Amino acid sequence: MDKKMMTIDLNSHVLLDKAEKDGVETMYDRKQGFKSQCGFGLQGNCCRICGMGPCRITPKTPRGICGADEHVIVGRNFARMVAGGTAAHSDHARDIAHTMALSSRDGNYKIRDEEKLIILAKEWDVETEGRDIYDIAHEVADVALMEFGKPHGVARFLKNAPEPRQKIWKDLGIEPRAIDREIATIMHSTHIGCTGDIDSLIHMSLRTALADGWVGSMIGTRFSDILFGTPTVRETEANLGVLEDNKVNIILHGHEPSLSEMIVLASEDPELVALAKEMGADGINLAGMCCTGNEVTMRHGVKTAGDFHQQELAIVTGAVEAMIVDVQCIFPALAKVADCYHTKFITTSPKAKIAGSTYMEFSEETAYADGYKIVKEAVLNFKNRDKEKVLIPELKSKATVGYSADAILGQLDRVVNSHIDPAGTLKPLADCLKSGVLRGAVGVVGCNNAKGVSNLAHVTIMKELIKNDILVVTTGCGASAAAKFGLMTKEARKLAGKGLATVCDLVDIPPVLHLGSCVDCSRILDVVGGTAKLLDMDMSDLPVAGVAPEWMSEKAVAIGSYVVASGIDTYLGVMPPVTGSSRAVEILCGELQDMVGAKFTVNENPQELAQIIIQDIEKKRVHFENLV
Ligand code: SF4
Ligand code: FE2
Structure with a gap:
């Protein structure tokens, strides 16, 4: 091709x-x-x-040497993908919790959202009265760190879910206990000579995935908001056209905001800006990529350079002084591409060293000093740019971003009847869903996959959904795609159906809402869980769905699994490696419905997948008819 x-x-x-x-x-x-x-x-x-x-496994060799059949082999592989994904999200969360443990009034990391910290402290029975906010932060961080390996009980955040959902988890025995324990249990149980039963392997996959969604990812999101500020609505631009000809271009790629927040600060340091000018540049231009891009655009409006599939192409522009990365979704190939240009490919995490890169370790203890050094390295590299090799493509789109669950509540307050309801309620959203003005709400999330055409499935499905009055929320590289293709603008309302367009006008939102990075899928759980509670329903009763049209990572397998286990039907545009076991397909795409009230559906044709989602959303609306 x-x-x-x-x-x-x-x-x-x-x-x-x-x-x-x-x-x-x-x-x-x-x-x-x-x-x-x-x-x-x-x-x-x-x-x-x-x-x-x-x-x-072949017809002639239907069992492995130990006797494992195709169901056991597929089940073990699937469970290990879920464990890998959960480990990645949750280790990110662990780092953020450690960062919070280091926070101090005059240090590198401060508490930016005190209200959110207090709410969480109260949820977790941490004393707040008369205490210094940093004492509270440190105790909350310790409690969070215990969620990774506590010896007794189940995860604390589970009680945030609607009660019927909690009961399902309890009855099925899939309440996660501690994050590391669930991951270790999968690694143990999939060792040779342990679990030899596909039902059991999927059961433990769901429990581990719930440790990702309702524990690790929730810690990642909430702690990031507390430390770096809860995102608010702001304007930005997206696609490689955001690189600038006459500025030091720095791309931030990876996942954890502890690093990127320091780079944002350092890039505004007058000394470094002056140094950039000394080097002949007009200043420093930051642009984000993948989830780090989502984190910094949500909190600072930093422009988005592109998505997972554009990481090499960003360097090919010849205009990037440094590609700064931490963990996850970073191609090892970047070292080789950077070799062909003046770009410094700077790795910063001991968890993701890459041969051929410039390694400048970033430590939360010396965060600003490290960030300063890294940005300085980029600035000094401007003199090495070869103008002959520069080609910055023209296209970029405007986007409105920053729709944390809190920011969505803020927008909804515009239509709350203050005589009846207090501000800060999801009731307007629930009312629109109930009345049918909005037919449903769908999270279109996840990666880009080279098995398909980059961005095609994301854009096709989002457009089709909004045309049919379904509000789209998005995270990860799905969000980058929406931003690049202009779906996060007011103008995109003309692509929406009449009902959705009216809601967008009244509440002043675009038809596709940027909720953040992949760990911020936890924001989707918060909104769906909150809406279900308001309606006295379970999450599985709502006309909502999750879609990962171009998923590729183990993290996405974990996300899909916790979304299903949360009662939200999940639609994939790429078949996971499970078709070798008819039983695995039977459970994941069928029997889970009876167990958890949701299942997986896979279709590699984006148009067809969109139509299936729309039909299923309409079927779900029957729960509202029963309400009336
Ligand atoms: Fe073969 Fe070992 Fe796997 Fe059994 S555990 S199927 S013997 S590789
Ligand atoms: Fe991500």
Whole structure:
């Protein structure tokens, strides 16, 4: 396939030509190289868990050497994906909790949202009366850190879910206990000679995934809001056209805001701005990528340079002085691409060292000093830019971002009848859903996947949903796609159906709302859970859905699994590696419905998938008819 057929982003088309001219290999070349991918891997029925393997299931070899059949092998592989994803999100959360433990009035990290901290402290029975806010923060951080390995009880955040949902989890025995324990249990149970039962493997996958969504990701989001400020509505721009010709361009890529917040501060340091000018630049231009991009755009309006599939292409512009990364979703290939230009590829985390990069360790203890050094390295690199090699593509879109659950409440307050309801309620949203002005609300989230055309499924599905009066909320690279394609603007209201467009006008929102990074899918749980509680329903009764049209990471498998376990139907545009077991497909795409009130649906055609979602949302509305 022509490489340009592999993405619908026109900036990417321009840069693919440039990469070819510059002799630079990108993921699109490598994808072409993999003419056919391993069928066993695709179906999930290759086992490499012990040294007797690999064992691959075929009609002639229906069992591995130990006797594991295709169901056990697929189930074990699936469970390990969930464990990997949960580990990534939750280890991110652990770092943020440690950062909060370090916070101080005159240190690098301060408490920016005291109200949110107090609410959480009260939820967790931490004494707040007459105490210094930092004492409270430190105790709350310690309580959070205990959620990773506490020996007794179940996760604290579970009680935030609607009661019927909590009962389902309890009855099924899928209440997560402690995050690390659930991950370790999966790693143990999938070791050779342990669990040999697919039902049990999926059961423990759901419990571990819930530790991701309702514990790790919630800690990640809430603690980030407390430390760095809860996002508020703001304007920004997205796509590689945000890079600037005459400024030091720094791209922030990865996930954890502890680093990116310091880079944002350092990039405004007068000494570094002056140094940039000394180097002949007009200033410093920050742009974000992947989830770090989402974090800094939500809190500071930092422009979004692009998504997961554009990380190499950003360097191909020849205009990037530094690509600064921490953890997750970073191509090791960046080292090689950066070698072809003057770009410094700066890794910062001991958890994600990459051969060929410039390693400048970032530590929360010396955060600002580290951030300063890293930005200085970028600024000093401006003199090495080769003007002949620069090509910044033109396209960029405006976007309104910053819709944390709190900011959504703020927008809804515009239509609250203050004589009847207090401010800060989800009631207007619940009313719109009940009346049918909004047919439903759908989270379109997740990555980009080279198995499909970059951005195509995200954009197609979002457009189709809003046209049918379904409000779209989005995180991760789904959010970057929406921003790049202009779906987060007031003008996008003209693409919405009449009901949604009216709501957008009244509440002053775009039809697609940016909720943040991948861990911020926890904001979606908060909004859906809150709406269900208000209506005295379970989350599975609402006309809502989760969609990951272009998912690729283990984190996405964990997210999909906790969304389903939360009672929200989940639609995937890429088949997970489970088709090697008919039983796995039967459970994930069928029997889960009876267990948790939701299931997975997979369709690789975005148009068809959108129509299935719309039909299913309409079917869900029957719960409202019963209410009347
Ligand atoms: Fe083969 Fe069993 Fe070892 Fe897997 S655990 S590699 S199926 S012998
Ligand atoms: Fe992400």
